[in-house]
Amino acid sequence: MSEEVKKFKITIDGQTTEVLPGTSILEAARQIGGKSVPPAMCYYKPLESSGGRCRTCLVEVSKGSDADSRPMPKLVASCRTSVMDGMEVKNLTSEKTQEARKAVTEFLLINHPLDCPICDQAGECHLQDLGYEHGLERTRTEFERRTFEPEDIGPNIKLNMNRCILCARCVLVANQLTENREHGILFRGEHAEISTNLNKALENDFIGNVIDVCPVGALTDRTARFASRVWFTKPMNATCECSKCAGKAVVWMKGEEVIRVTARKDQYDEVQDWICDDCRFHKKDLKYWTIEGPRHIDRHSVISLNHYEKPKNMISLLDNPDAKELSDKDEK
Structure with a gap:
C-alpha cells in the first residue's frame, strides 16, 4: 500500500486549510475562497508555466513554516510560491500587500488607455x-x-x-x-x-x-465587435454537435439573437473546456444550439446585474442550480 501524502497546513488572513505539497499560495487561497484570494492577471491554471509576470498577486508571508517561523523579507508572488507546512500569509490584512497592489495597478495603467x-x-x-x-x-x-x-x-x-x-x-x-x-x-x-x-x-x-x-x-x-454591451446580454449554457470540440459553450443572447459565443469558465474566469473556432465564430444562430439554462456568472462586475438572483447561501459555483432568472416583477 502506498503511504498517504502528508498535507501542509497554511493560514491565510486567519483562515486555515490543508493542501498537498507543491501547491501554490494562490491555489491554497482559492481553496479557502472569499475575498482572501489574491487577484491574478497573468496566472491561468489550465496553462502550463503561466504566472509570475504581472505581480498583482503579491502577498506577505508573516511566517515561513513551523520549521522556520521567520517571515519572508519581501512580498512574494503567490502564484509562484509553494506552500510550506505551518505557513502564515497576509493578503487583505497586510498594508504592505495593499500598497504594493496599488503600485502594480498604477504601473499596469501607465500605458493602458482609459477607453x-x-x-x-x-x-x-x-x-x-x-x-x-x-x-x-x-x-x-x-x-x-x-x-x-x-x-x-x-x-x-x-x-x-x-x-x-x-x-x-x-x-x-x-x-x-x-x-x-x-x-x-x-x-x-x-x-x-x-x-x-x-x-x-x-x-x-x-x-x-x-x-x-x-x-x-x-x-x-x-x-x-460593438454588437452589444455585455450587461445587456444574457449568458446561457448551450451545447451543439461538434466534431472538433466538446460543443459545450456559453451563448450570450440579446433577445433571440446570439451576440457572441464563449467557452465556459469557472469562478476565477478560467476556461473549463476549450471550444473550436467553428462554435465560437460561425454558429451565431439558435438553430445550432440546445439551450440548457442561464449561466450564473459569479463575479463582482456588472454581468449578472439585474439578470440573475444569487443563491442565499452564496456558494461560489458557476453551474449553480439555485441561480434563477429574475422576473420583471422582482426587478422592480
Missing part, C-alpha cells in the same frame, strides 16, 4: 476591476503613452496593443492548443508587443481561445 466606454471587454475586464479597487484618480506620469494602431490578426480576431499588459496568456494558449504558433512577444522592455510574424493571420481551429484568456480588451471577437 472603457468603447471597449468590448468593459464589464468583464479584470484590469477594470483592479483600477476601480486600487487605481488612482489620475496618472502621475508626464510622458506620452505608447500607442499602436488596431490590427486584424485573422478574419475573426482584432488586436489592440494599446490595451495589452503583456501577460502572455495568449501566447501560452497558442503553444498549448496549436501545433504551429504564429504570434508571440516581439522585442524587449518598453518596446515589447504582441504581434504576428510578417502580419500572418491566426487561423488555427482553436486560436479563438486567445480571446477568452485575455484579461483585458487587447484581443476581441470581430464577429461580435
Whole structure:
C-alpha cells in the first residue's frame, strides 16, 4: 500500500486549510475562497508555466513554516510560491500587500488607455476591476503613452496593443492548443508587443481561445465587435454537435439573437473546456444550439446585474442550480 501524502497546513488572513505539497499560495487561497484570494492577471491554471509576470498577486508571508517561523523579507508572488507546512500569509490584512497592489495597478495603467466606454471587454475586464479597487484618480506620469494602431490578426480576431499588459496568456494558449504558433512577444522592455510574424493571420481551429484568456480588451471577437454591451446580454449554457470540440459553450443572447459565443469558465474566469473556432465564430444562430439554462456568472462586475438572483447561501459555483432568472416583477 502506498503511504498517504502528508498535507501542509497554511493560514491565510486567519483562515486555515490543508493542501498537498507543491501547491501554490494562490491555489491554497482559492481553496479557502472569499475575498482572501489574491487577484491574478497573468496566472491561468489550465496553462502550463503561466504566472509570475504581472505581480498583482503579491502577498506577505508573516511566517515561513513551523520549521522556520521567520517571515519572508519581501512580498512574494503567490502564484509562484509553494506552500510550506505551518505557513502564515497576509493578503487583505497586510498594508504592505495593499500598497504594493496599488503600485502594480498604477504601473499596469501607465500605458493602458482609459477607453472603457468603447471597449468590448468593459464589464468583464479584470484590469477594470483592479483600477476601480486600487487605481488612482489620475496618472502621475508626464510622458506620452505608447500607442499602436488596431490590427486584424485573422478574419475573426482584432488586436489592440494599446490595451495589452503583456501577460502572455495568449501566447501560452497558442503553444498549448496549436501545433504551429504564429504570434508571440516581439522585442524587449518598453518596446515589447504582441504581434504576428510578417502580419500572418491566426487561423488555427482553436486560436479563438486567445480571446477568452485575455484579461483585458487587447484581443476581441470581430464577429461580435460593438454588437452589444455585455450587461445587456444574457449568458446561457448551450451545447451543439461538434466534431472538433466538446460543443459545450456559453451563448450570450440579446433577445433571440446570439451576440457572441464563449467557452465556459469557472469562478476565477478560467476556461473549463476549450471550444473550436467553428462554435465560437460561425454558429451565431439558435438553430445550432440546445439551450440548457442561464449561466450564473459569479463575479463582482456588472454581468449578472439585474439578470440573475444569487443563491442565499452564496456558494461560489458557476453551474449553480439555485441561480434563477429574475422576473420583471422582482426587478422592480
